[in-house]
Amino acid sequence: MIRLFGITLKQKWEIRKKQGNRCIICTEKFKSKRDCHLDHNHKTGRMRELLCNKCNTGIGLLGEDVEILQRAIDYLNKHNSREVKNA
DSSP: OOOSSOOHHHHHHHHHHHHTTBBBBOBOOOGGGEEEEEEEOOOOOOEEEEEEEEHHHHHTTTTTTTTHHHHHHHHHHHHHSOOOOOO
């Protein structure tokens, strides 16, 4: 971990404690040590925060692309509203 992100395992667990042992996105408690992922920007290599496997994978599968993620949010909002209008 030091080699990849410049932090120690102890520092990672301090971040985990600061986040309340929860994923910063979905706020679910980490289920295990393996469920706690140190997220990073793939372009810059900079460390961000700790995510659960589900959130970390979701962001990665959508290419960390803010526009795609926003379209996904818009799509979900459109189809989760009480009065869904014909598209």
